[in-house]
Amino acid sequence: MRTRLSRTVFQARLTATFASHEAIQTTLQDVIPDFPDPLHNWMARLKLLYGVPFNYLVPDEGMLPPESIRFFYVDVNWVNAMLDGAYSIGRDLSSAENSADMNLDRATLAHIHPKINASAGAIRAKSLGQPGTDSSLEVISGFLLRSKIIGEYPGLGVYAYEKGQTPTDPTPAMMTILRLEKLGDQSDTLLCLLVGDAFRVDIHEAPEHLHYGIFDYTATNGTVTAHKVLQSFTKTGDNVTFNGQIKPPTDISSCFRTVSPRTLKISDLATVIQNANHLAAFDSAEMGFEMTEGVGLVSFNNQSA
Amino acid sequence: MAGDDNKYLLNELVTFIQHHLPGLDAGAYQLSVAQTVFDSTTNKQVDDDTLQNTYTFAVQGARFALSNPGQTVAGFFPADGGIGEYSTVLPHVLFYKKTLPWIRYPTLKPPFTPPPPGQDTEADVPTWLAVLLLDEDDVAQFPGLQLKPQNVTIGDLFPPAAYAASTLGTNLSYFQGTTDTSDLDYGEQPTDAIQAIDLPLQLFWQIAPTLADLNFLAHARQVSLINKPSNPKAAPEGEPTGDFSIVFGNRLPQTQKKAYAYLVSLEAMQNYLPTDDGTAPSGMQPTDTRTIRLAVLQNWTFFSTGENAAFTDQVLALNGGSTGTNANLRLVPVTGSGTVVTNALNMGYVPLNHQLRTGGQTVSWYRGPLVPYQIPAARVTLPIASPDAATVFDPTTGMFDTSYAAAWTIGRMLALQDSAFSTALYNWKKTVQAATVTAVENALIAEKFEDILQIEPSTAKAQETEMSPAKALQIKLLQTMLQTKVNQ
Numbered sequence: 001m002r003t004r005l006s007r008t009v010f011q012a013r014l015t016a017t018f019a020s021h022e023a024i025q026t027t028l029q030d031v032i033p034d035f036p037d038p039l040h041n042w043m044a045r046l047k048l049l050y051g052v053p054f055n056y057l058v059p060d061e062g063m064l065p066p067e068s069i070r071f072f073y074v075d076v077n078w079v080n081a082m083l084d085g086a087y088s089i090g091r092d093l094s095s096a097e098n099s100a101d102m103n104l105d106r107a108t109l110a111h112i113h114p115k116i117n118a119s120a121g122a123i124r125a126k127s128l129g130q131p132g133t134d135s136s137l138e139v140i141s142g143f144l145l146r147s148k149i150i151g152e153y154p155g156l157g158v159y160a161y162e163k164g165q166t167p168t169d170p171t172p173a174m175m176t177i178l179r180l181e182k183l184g185d186q187s188d189t190l191l192c193l194l195v196g197d198a199f200r201v202d203i204h205e206a207p208e209h210l211h212y213g214i215f216d217y218t219a220t221n222g223t224v225t226a227h228k229v230l231q232s233f234t235k236t237g238d239n240v241t242f243n244g245q246i247k248p249p250t251d252i253s254s255c256f257r258t259v260s261p262r263t264l265k266i267s268d269l270a271t272v273i274q275n276a277n278h279l280a281a282f283d284s285a286e287m288g289f290e291m292t293e294g295v296g297l298v299s300f301n302n303q304s305a
Numbered sequence: 306m307a308g309d310d311n312k313y314l315l316n317e318l319v320t321f322i323q324h325h326l327p328g329l330d331a332g333a334y335q336l337s338v339a340q341t342v343f344d345s346t347t348n349k350q351v352d353d354d355t356l357q358n359t360y361t362f363a364v365q366g367a368r369f370a371l372s373n374p375g376q377t378v379a380g381f382f383p384a385d386g387g388i389g390e391y392s393t394v395l396p397h398v399l400f401y402k403k404t405l406p407w408i409r410y411p412t413l414k415p416p417f418t419p420p421p422p423g424q425d426t427e428a429d430v431p432t433w434l435a436v437l438l439l440d441e442d443d444v445a446q447f448p449g450l451q452l453k454p455q456n457v458t459i460g461d462l463f464p465p466a467a468y469a470a471s472t473l474g475t476n477l478s479y480f481q482g483t484t485d486t487s488d489l490d491y492g493e494q495p496t497d498a499i500q501a502i503d504l505p506l507q508l509f510w511q512i513a514p515t516l517a518d519l520n521f522l523a524h525a526r527q528v529s530l531i532n533k534p535s536n537p538k539a540a541p542e543g544e545p546t547g548d549f550s551i552v553f554g555n556r557l558p559q560t561q562k563k564a565y566a567y568l569v570s571l572e573a574m575q576n577y578l579p580t581d582d583g584t585a586p587s588g589m590q591p592t593d594t595r596t597i598r599l600a601v602l603q604n605w606t607f608f609s610t611g612e613n614a615a616f617t618d619q620v621l622a623l624n625g626g627s628t629g630t631n632a633n634l635r636l637v638p639v640t641g642s643g644t645v646v647t648n649a650l651n652m653g654y655v656p657l658n659h660q661l662r663t664g665g666q667t668v669s670w671y672r673g674p675l676v677p678y679q680i681p682a683a684r685v686t687l688p689i690a691s692p693d694a695a696t697v698f699d700p701t702t703g704m705f706d707t708s709y710a711a712a713w714t715i716g717r718m719l720a721l722q723d724s725a726f727s728t729a730l731y732n733w734k735k736t737v738q739a740a741t742v743t744a745v746e747n748a749l750i751a752e753k754f755e756d757i758l759q760i761e762p763s764t765a766k767a768q769e770t771e772m773s774p775a776k777a778l779q780i781k782l783l784q785t786m787l788q789t790k791v792n793q
Contacts, residue, residue, distance in 0.1 A: 005749070005750075010745070010746065010749055013745055014742060018741070032740065038726075039726065039730055042723070042726045052674075052715060056674075057675055059657065059671055059672075067622065067625075069623045072633065073677070073680065074674055074676075075673075077685045078708060081709040081713045081716070082712040084687045086720035088689075096690070102688055104734065104737060104738060105688045105734075109687055109688070124535065127535065127542055128543070129545050139679065149620065153616060154380050154534070155536070156616075158533075174532070179535075180535060182534060208549040209380055211394050212397065213394040217392065217557060257511065257583035259510075259511045260511035260512055260583050265515075265581055266521050267520075283429055283520070284324065284520060284522070285524050285525075288321045288524040288551070296617035298617050
């Protein structure tokens with residue numbers, strides 16, 4: 001018996017398949033070539049708005065004046081439209097809704113988008129050696145901060161919480177940061193993207209940049225009156241237990257040089273701090289801890305939520 | 306802030322570390338390797354020749370200038386040009402390099418016994434770096450003092466006896482008493498340009514730290530980077546914590562005066578450093594009128610106003626302080642705007658000029674990806690055939706909403722700009738298309754020749770789990786043909 005297979009049958013079957021994205025999906029089910037890493041990494045960066053001109057993000061300067069912080073949600077539709085624009089390479093623009101090109105792209109959407117999301121959730125995490133978020137990234141919120149503090153406090157930290165998970169709630173949990181960076185080396189604008197709906201955002205000074213300071217200082221005719229607020233702590237090996245502030249602030253007036261009343265006698269100061277804390281030994285690490293002033297932290301709460 | 310708040314936030318780990326000592330101090334090293342072979346039975350040397358080799362290498366470290374300040378200095382406090390309330394703070398410099406404050410010593414000999422390899426020492430190690438602070442009052446007291454660092458060469462740090470072209474004269478610097486320039490490290494030339502400042506000894510003694518002070522003026526900090534802006538310089542890729550070192554000044558800034566801060570090297574300055582109360586050290590004349598030349602590695606200025614401008618004050622002043630009403634990313638409508646405009650602006654839209662394809666001009670709404678309220682994901686259906694397909698027309702106002710069209714277009718343009726991406730994407734799409742065609746063909750073959758192949762199209766894959774369907778079919782075909790041949 002002979003069975004003959006004509007080319008028209010094959011072509012008809014091809015046309016039928018490419019006419020509907022479901023048919024393509026069914027056909028490709030097990031044999032779809034993997035969406036290569038460089039491609040979904042590239043699209044993941046685009047999803048996090050890397051490389052998008054700033055005036056596309058903020059079309060009018062009035063939306064983000066100097067010295068301002070502006071909170072926002074990311075419009076998933078906008079981002080998806082942009083991702084589709086990037087994905088449209090090789091697609092015929094004049095073609096109709098149901099062309100073969102369109103259907104092929106439509107069929108692969110479900111394959112590429114989870115990969116792009118996973119990749120986007122891992123960009124920042126990877127650079128910090130952390131596992132990426134498993135969120136589907138349906139809700140992304142964040143803020144733009146434009147201020148001279150961006151330049152003055154380069155390492156400022158951000159804590160963000162969703163409603164019901166703030167530190168005043170029983171089970172606090174910090175939100176995952178997708179992107180947190182200055183928009184350029186000399187830029188005064190910081191962009192932060194967060195997984196989920198931010199309810200409270202805390203902005204605080206960088207711990208590594210905490211400065212040395214004293215409580216008060218006055219000098220009249222060369223006579224110095226100065227105080228320092230000290231923290232009491234006890235050391236067991238490398239572990240430090242805090243016992244709260246030593247009150248009232250310790251008098252350090254004697255720790256200034258007579259010939260130059262604004263210059264501190266650092267070793268004398270070290271002795272004063274050591275005695276106030278009843279410590280047997282005192283080194284630069286403990287000095288660093290005592291001399292730093294507390295972390296300045298400001299909370300922003302969403303009033304409308 | 307509530308008490309439990311503080312407790313939770315303290316979970317952020319900051320570790321204060323006494324010091325990070327470098328594995329090898331800067332300088333030239335010589336490594337000698339020798340091998341002698343003995344006969345195991347006679348215990349005599351096999352050959353008179355001892356195999357040996359010598360290698361020289363140098364460890365370079367910053368000395369009179371920072372070779373790459375951008376990669377080394379993480380920041381100044383107060384910031385360069387900063388204006389604020391700094392009258393009770395000590396200026397500091399923060400470094401990305403965790404060993405920098407201890408790669409050299411202010412003493413003439415190493416100030417501690419080196420610990421055995423792999424171990425650390427608990428001993429205090431003085432730093433060779435110091436932050437000195439000057440202002441106009443010091444110039445008034447010491448006429449001739451120049452606040453701006455001078456451009457000199459390394460040779461100018463030597464007495465003329467060692468380097469004839471030196472401008473040092475009888476004044477002091479790092480290489481007092483030397484007669485040649487052999488104290489320079491590998492790679493340093495007397496002609497290398499550096500910055501330096503000449504301080505009258507009297508002033509230097511007043512404001513410079515003592516040797517004992519230097520034990521406390523530097524330490525290292527290890528912090529978590531999880532909640533900080535990305536900064537490739539803070540830690541190697543993949544590290545969740547960053548190491549920093551920090552060097553402090555010992556003088557408070559003066560209110561309402563411009564303060565000049567300098568990061569200077571005090572290497573081997575042991576004999577010139579003042580006493581605890583800022584007077585001449587023993588062995589020096591208290592009335593010495595000479596100056597001391599110090600290499601300036603960094604310098605910056607700031608201004609202490611006496612008004613509050615701490616971090617929290619600046620953050621609280623954002624959005625116009627407590628009077629500010631808008632914290633959303635949108636334009637604030639002017640009073641008197643129409644309802645349509647007010648609503649659109651509140652929704653984050655901006656009216657922009659729109660050049661129509663037909664040549665006409667109109668005004669259309671545009672809104673970026675960052676919007677003031679949560680928008681459900683179902684507004685656009687992908688894929689979008691063309692930008693026009695994503696343009697929204699509002700019949701009530703007769704205006705277009707071009708947001709998604711603009712998004713689609715910028716996405717396409719960014720993709721086209723990156724030829725590596727666009728080529729790879731196009732190639733991948735071609736392979737997907739080819740895979741579809743092959744799969745259709747295979748399905749067709751499996752259907753039509755089912756009886757010859759004697760396989761169920763649906764079970765073909767299950768039977769040959771190791772192979773792709775196409776390959777399974779080819780092999781099955783081959784087997785069938787062979788069988789046919791045998792039967793004939």
